[in-house]
Protein backbone atom coordinates (compact mmCIF):
# COMPACT_ATOMS: atom_id res chain seq x y z
CA UNK A 1 0.00 0.00 0.00
CA UNK A 2 1.19 3.49 -0.79
CA UNK A 3 1.15 6.45 1.53
CA UNK A 4 1.65 6.43 5.25
CA UNK A 5 -0.52 6.66 8.34
CA UNK A 6 -1.67 10.20 9.17
CA UNK A 7 0.69 11.93 11.51
CA UNK A 8 -0.84 13.43 14.64
CA UNK A 9 1.90 15.51 16.21
CA UNK A 10 3.02 19.01 15.23
CA UNK A 11 4.28 19.33 11.64
CA UNK A 12 7.34 21.16 12.94
CA UNK A 13 8.73 21.27 16.47
CA UNK A 14 11.93 23.17 17.17
CA UNK A 15 13.50 23.80 20.54
CA UNK A 16 16.56 25.93 21.28
CA UNK A 17 17.84 25.64 17.72
CA UNK A 18 21.35 27.01 17.29
CA UNK A 19 23.43 27.56 14.20
CA UNK A 20 26.94 28.89 14.03
CA UNK A 21 29.01 29.45 10.89
CA UNK A 22 32.66 29.71 11.97
CA UNK A 23 32.56 32.25 14.79
CA UNK A 24 29.26 33.77 13.68
CA UNK A 25 26.08 32.83 15.56
CA UNK A 26 23.16 33.00 13.15
CA UNK A 27 20.50 31.20 15.20
CA UNK A 28 20.81 31.64 18.95
CA UNK A 29 17.97 29.60 20.44
CA UNK A 30 14.98 29.36 18.16
CA UNK A 31 11.77 27.82 19.52
CA UNK A 32 8.91 27.02 17.22
CA UNK A 33 5.93 24.72 16.89
CA UNK A 34 3.71 24.54 13.83
CA UNK A 35 0.54 22.47 13.82
CA UNK A 36 -0.51 20.63 10.64
CA UNK A 37 -2.47 22.62 8.05
CA UNK A 38 -2.37 26.28 7.18
CA UNK A 39 0.26 28.72 6.03
CA UNK A 40 2.98 30.19 8.22
CA UNK A 41 5.19 32.99 6.90
CA UNK A 42 8.73 33.49 8.13
CA UNK A 43 9.94 37.06 7.71
CA UNK A 44 13.14 38.78 8.66
CA UNK A 45 15.85 41.12 7.44
CA UNK A 46 18.50 39.94 4.95
CA UNK A 47 20.87 37.54 6.63
CA UNK A 48 18.53 36.88 9.59
CA UNK A 49 18.78 33.13 9.03
CA UNK A 50 15.52 32.29 7.27
CA UNK A 51 17.13 30.11 4.61
CA UNK A 52 19.40 28.54 7.21
CA UNK A 53 16.35 27.64 9.34
CA UNK A 54 14.44 26.20 6.40
CA UNK A 55 17.45 24.21 5.21
CA UNK A 56 17.89 22.71 8.68
CA UNK A 57 14.21 21.72 8.72
CA UNK A 58 14.56 20.21 5.23
CA UNK A 59 17.56 18.16 6.34
CA UNK A 60 19.92 19.93 3.92
CA UNK A 61 22.00 21.54 6.66
CA UNK A 62 23.34 20.11 9.93
CA UNK A 63 22.55 22.30 12.95
CA UNK A 64 24.96 23.30 15.70
CA UNK A 65 22.53 22.55 18.53
CA UNK A 66 18.96 22.13 19.71
CA UNK A 67 16.13 19.70 18.96
CA UNK A 68 14.25 19.55 15.68
CA UNK A 69 11.36 17.36 14.62
CA UNK A 70 9.74 17.58 11.20
CA UNK A 71 6.70 15.33 10.65
CA UNK A 72 7.86 13.44 13.73
CA UNK A 73 11.39 12.80 12.43
CA UNK A 74 14.72 14.47 13.19
CA UNK A 75 15.78 15.80 9.76
CA UNK A 76 19.34 14.60 10.37
CA UNK A 77 18.01 11.04 10.34
CA UNK A 78 15.26 11.50 7.74
CA UNK A 79 15.29 8.79 5.06
CA UNK A 80 13.93 8.82 1.52
CA UNK A 81 10.41 7.97 2.70
CA UNK A 82 10.43 11.01 5.03
CA UNK A 83 11.87 13.26 2.32
CA UNK A 84 9.13 12.19 -0.07
CA UNK A 85 6.57 13.64 2.38
CA UNK A 86 8.18 17.09 2.05
CA UNK A 87 7.96 19.53 -0.79
CA UNK A 88 10.84 21.93 -1.22
CA UNK A 89 11.09 25.05 -3.35
CA UNK A 90 14.55 26.51 -2.96
CA UNK A 91 15.60 30.10 -3.63
CA UNK A 92 17.96 29.21 -6.41
CA UNK A 93 17.04 27.66 -9.67
CA UNK A 94 18.64 24.30 -10.32
CA UNK A 95 19.55 24.17 -13.95
CA UNK A 96 17.41 21.80 -15.97
CA UNK A 97 17.31 24.16 -18.94
CA UNK A 98 17.43 21.62 -21.75
CA UNK A 99 14.48 19.58 -20.48
CA UNK A 100 11.01 20.09 -21.81
CA UNK A 101 8.66 21.18 -19.03
CA UNK A 102 6.26 18.23 -19.18
CA UNK A 103 9.11 15.67 -19.44
CA UNK A 104 10.86 17.19 -16.45
CA UNK A 105 7.70 16.91 -14.34
CA UNK A 106 7.20 13.28 -15.40
CA UNK A 107 10.82 12.51 -14.56
CA UNK A 108 10.53 14.01 -11.06
CA UNK A 109 7.16 12.33 -10.46
CA UNK A 110 8.83 8.91 -10.74
CA UNK A 111 10.93 9.66 -7.69
CA UNK A 112 7.80 9.90 -5.53
CA UNK A 113 5.97 6.90 -6.95
CA UNK A 114 7.26 4.37 -4.39
CA UNK A 115 5.85 6.55 -1.60
CA UNK A 116 2.80 8.40 -2.92
CA UNK A 117 0.65 8.93 -6.00
CA UNK A 118 2.17 12.05 -7.58
CA UNK A 119 0.33 14.65 -9.65
CA UNK A 120 -0.08 13.84 -13.33
CA UNK A 121 2.06 16.24 -15.38
CA UNK A 122 -0.83 17.84 -17.29
CA UNK A 123 -3.04 18.20 -14.23
CA UNK A 124 -0.17 19.90 -12.43
CA UNK A 125 0.67 22.18 -15.35
CA UNK A 126 -2.95 23.33 -15.25
CA UNK A 127 -2.81 23.88 -11.53
CA UNK A 128 0.25 26.13 -11.67
CA UNK A 129 -0.84 27.96 -14.81
CA UNK A 130 1.69 26.46 -17.24
CA UNK A 131 -0.71 24.48 -19.43
CA UNK A 132 0.54 26.27 -22.56
CA UNK A 133 4.22 25.74 -21.78
CA UNK A 134 4.31 21.95 -21.35
CA UNK A 135 6.20 21.36 -24.61
CA UNK A 136 8.70 24.20 -24.18
CA UNK A 137 12.26 23.81 -23.05
CA UNK A 138 12.80 25.08 -19.50
CA UNK A 139 15.42 27.60 -20.66
CA UNK A 140 12.81 29.36 -22.81
CA UNK A 141 10.48 30.11 -19.88
CA UNK A 142 10.26 33.59 -18.39
CA UNK A 143 11.50 34.16 -14.84
CA UNK A 144 7.97 34.00 -13.40
CA UNK A 145 7.16 30.87 -15.39
CA UNK A 146 10.35 29.19 -14.11
CA UNK A 147 9.31 30.00 -10.59
CA UNK A 148 5.93 28.38 -11.21
CA UNK A 149 7.75 25.33 -12.51
CA UNK A 150 9.82 25.34 -9.30
CA UNK A 151 6.58 25.32 -7.33
CA UNK A 152 5.20 22.52 -9.52
CA UNK A 153 8.33 20.45 -8.84
CA UNK A 154 7.96 21.18 -5.12
CA UNK A 155 4.38 19.93 -4.91
CA UNK A 156 4.50 17.12 -7.44
CA UNK A 157 4.65 14.43 -4.74
CA UNK A 158 1.59 15.90 -2.94
CA UNK A 159 3.65 16.75 0.13
CA UNK A 160 2.22 16.95 3.64
CA UNK A 161 4.59 19.82 4.37
CA UNK A 162 5.76 22.33 1.79
CA UNK A 163 8.70 24.71 2.22
CA UNK A 164 8.77 27.72 -0.06
CA UNK A 165 11.81 29.98 0.08
CA UNK A 166 10.84 33.37 -1.39
CA UNK A 167 8.47 31.80 -3.87
CA UNK A 168 7.19 34.93 -5.60
CA UNK A 169 10.47 36.72 -6.27
CA UNK A 170 10.31 37.91 -9.87
CA UNK A 171 6.53 37.52 -10.22
CA UNK A 172 4.48 40.24 -11.82
CA UNK A 173 1.35 41.28 -9.84
CA UNK A 174 -0.88 38.99 -11.90
CA UNK A 175 1.37 35.95 -11.44
CA UNK A 176 1.59 36.79 -7.75
CA UNK A 177 -2.18 36.79 -7.37
CA UNK A 178 -2.46 33.48 -9.22
CA UNK A 179 0.24 32.03 -7.01
CA UNK A 180 -1.66 33.14 -3.90
CA UNK A 181 -4.75 31.37 -5.21
CA UNK A 182 -2.69 28.23 -5.77
CA UNK A 183 -1.45 28.32 -2.17
CA UNK A 184 -5.01 28.68 -0.89
CA UNK A 185 -6.07 25.72 -3.02
CA UNK A 186 -3.27 23.55 -1.67
CA UNK A 187 -4.20 24.25 1.92
CA UNK A 188 -7.96 24.02 1.34
CA UNK A 189 -8.02 20.91 -0.84
CA UNK A 190 -5.16 18.85 0.52
CA UNK A 191 -4.60 20.26 3.99
CA UNK A 192 -0.95 20.84 3.09
CA UNK A 193 1.08 22.57 5.79
CA UNK A 194 3.09 25.40 4.26
CA UNK A 195 6.05 27.31 5.64
CA UNK A 196 7.22 30.11 3.39
CA UNK A 197 9.82 32.83 3.65
CA UNK A 198 9.18 36.20 2.12
CA UNK A 199 10.36 39.78 2.29
CA UNK A 200 6.93 41.01 1.48
CA UNK A 201 4.77 41.74 4.50
CA UNK A 202 1.76 42.34 2.30
CA UNK A 203 2.19 38.85 0.88
CA UNK A 204 2.57 37.39 4.36
CA UNK A 205 -0.62 39.11 5.52
CA UNK A 206 -2.55 37.84 2.50
CA UNK A 207 -1.33 34.26 2.66
CA UNK A 208 -0.52 33.33 6.21
CA UNK A 209 -2.59 32.72 9.30
CA UNK A 210 0.57 33.09 11.27
CA UNK A 211 3.57 35.36 10.85
CA UNK A 212 6.94 34.75 12.46
CA UNK A 213 9.61 37.42 12.43
CA UNK A 214 13.15 36.15 12.74
CA UNK A 215 15.79 38.65 13.82
CA UNK A 216 18.87 38.62 15.98
CA UNK A 217 19.03 34.83 15.84
CA UNK A 218 15.58 34.09 17.26
CA UNK A 219 11.90 34.64 16.72
CA UNK A 220 10.99 38.10 17.95
CA UNK A 221 7.34 38.15 16.85
CA UNK A 222 4.84 35.35 16.49
CA UNK A 223 1.17 35.88 15.86
CA UNK A 224 -1.65 36.27 13.39
CA UNK A 225 -1.40 39.30 11.08
CA UNK A 226 -4.09 40.85 13.28
CA UNK A 227 -2.21 40.27 16.52
CA UNK A 228 0.97 41.72 15.04
CA UNK A 229 -0.88 44.72 13.67
CA UNK A 230 -2.33 45.42 17.11
CA UNK A 231 1.09 45.11 18.71
CA UNK A 232 2.54 47.48 16.14
CA UNK A 233 -0.19 50.05 16.71
CA UNK A 234 0.72 50.40 20.38
CA UNK A 235 4.03 51.80 19.20
CA UNK A 236 4.24 55.32 17.89
CA UNK A 237 7.05 56.72 15.83
CA UNK A 238 8.45 60.04 16.90
CA UNK A 239 10.54 61.79 14.28
CA UNK A 240 12.33 65.08 14.36
CA UNK A 241 15.23 67.01 12.86
CA UNK A 242 18.27 67.80 14.96
CA UNK A 243 21.68 69.07 13.79
CA UNK A 244 20.44 68.79 10.23
CA UNK A 245 19.66 65.06 10.59
CA UNK A 246 16.31 63.33 10.65
CA UNK A 247 15.92 61.16 13.74
CA UNK A 248 13.32 58.47 14.39
CA UNK A 249 12.42 56.75 17.62
CA UNK A 250 9.75 54.11 18.30
CA UNK A 251 8.05 54.30 21.65
CA UNK A 252 4.90 53.26 23.47
CA UNK A 253 4.64 56.61 25.19
CA UNK A 254 5.16 59.21 22.52
CA UNK A 255 3.96 62.12 24.63
CA UNK A 256 6.41 61.38 27.40
CA UNK A 257 9.24 60.87 24.91
CA UNK A 258 8.47 64.15 23.13
CA UNK A 259 8.27 66.04 26.42
CA UNK A 260 11.70 64.78 27.48
CA UNK A 261 13.16 65.42 24.07
CA UNK A 262 12.01 69.05 24.03
CA UNK A 263 12.96 69.67 27.66
CA UNK A 264 16.66 69.26 26.90
CA UNK A 265 16.97 70.25 23.27
CA UNK A 266 17.90 73.97 23.64
CA UNK A 267 15.85 74.72 20.56
CA UNK A 268 17.81 72.31 18.35
CA UNK A 269 14.82 70.07 17.61
CA UNK A 270 12.51 70.99 14.75
CA UNK A 271 9.83 69.31 12.58
CA UNK A 272 8.64 67.07 15.40
CA UNK A 273 6.08 64.50 14.24
CA UNK A 274 4.29 61.65 16.00
CA UNK A 275 2.91 58.84 13.91
CA UNK A 276 1.26 55.57 14.92
CA UNK A 277 2.77 52.75 12.86
CA UNK A 278 0.92 50.35 10.60
CA UNK A 279 2.13 46.76 10.63
CA UNK A 280 4.08 47.31 7.44
CA UNK A 281 5.75 50.41 8.78
CA UNK A 282 6.55 48.70 12.06
CA UNK A 283 8.15 45.86 10.15
CA UNK A 284 10.18 48.16 7.93
CA UNK A 285 11.36 50.07 10.99
CA UNK A 286 12.38 46.81 12.55
CA UNK A 287 14.43 45.81 9.52
CA UNK A 288 16.07 49.23 9.47
CA UNK A 289 16.87 49.06 13.18
CA UNK A 290 18.53 45.70 12.68
CA UNK A 291 20.56 46.99 9.79
CA UNK A 292 21.78 49.94 11.85
CA UNK A 293 22.64 47.87 14.91
CA UNK A 294 19.69 48.87 17.12
CA UNK A 295 18.52 45.33 17.70
CA UNK A 296 16.97 45.82 21.14
CA UNK A 297 14.70 48.66 20.01
CA UNK A 298 13.51 46.45 17.19
CA UNK A 299 12.73 43.53 19.47
CA UNK A 300 10.64 45.81 21.71
CA UNK A 301 8.30 46.75 18.89
CA UNK A 302 6.66 43.35 18.68
CA UNK A 303 7.24 41.97 22.14
CA UNK A 304 3.54 42.06 23.05
CA UNK A 305 2.67 39.78 20.14
CA UNK A 306 5.32 37.25 21.03
CA UNK A 307 4.58 34.34 23.28
Ligand SMILES: Nc1ncnc2c1ncn2[C@@H]1O[C@H](COP(=O)(O)OP(=O)(O)OP(=O)(O)O)[C@@H](O)[C@H]1O
Nearest residue numbers: 021022024026044045046047048049050051052053
Ligand atom coordinates in the same frame (compact mmCIF):
# COMPACT_ATOMS: atom_id res chain seq x y z
N1 LIG B 1 27.41 28.21 4.34
C1 LIG B 1 27.59 29.34 5.03
N2 LIG B 1 28.78 29.65 5.58
C2 LIG B 1 28.97 30.77 6.29
N3 LIG B 1 28.01 31.68 6.53
C3 LIG B 1 26.80 31.45 6.02
C4 LIG B 1 26.52 30.27 5.24
N4 LIG B 1 25.22 30.31 4.87
C5 LIG B 1 24.71 31.45 5.38
N5 LIG B 1 25.64 32.13 6.07
C6 LIG B 1 25.45 33.41 6.80
O1 LIG B 1 24.41 33.23 7.73
C7 LIG B 1 23.57 34.36 7.80
C8 LIG B 1 22.13 33.94 7.52
O2 LIG B 1 21.98 33.59 6.17
P1 LIG B 1 20.59 33.11 5.57
O3 LIG B 1 20.80 32.88 4.12
O4 LIG B 1 20.07 31.98 6.37
O5 LIG B 1 19.69 34.40 5.82
P2 LIG B 1 18.29 34.82 5.20
O6 LIG B 1 17.47 35.32 6.32
O7 LIG B 1 17.73 33.69 4.40
O8 LIG B 1 18.73 36.01 4.25
P3 LIG B 1 18.07 36.61 2.90
O9 LIG B 1 16.85 37.33 3.32
O10 LIG B 1 19.14 37.53 2.43
O11 LIG B 1 17.81 35.46 1.96
C9 LIG B 1 24.14 35.35 6.80
O12 LIG B 1 24.94 36.27 7.49
C10 LIG B 1 24.96 34.51 5.87
O13 LIG B 1 26.05 35.25 5.37
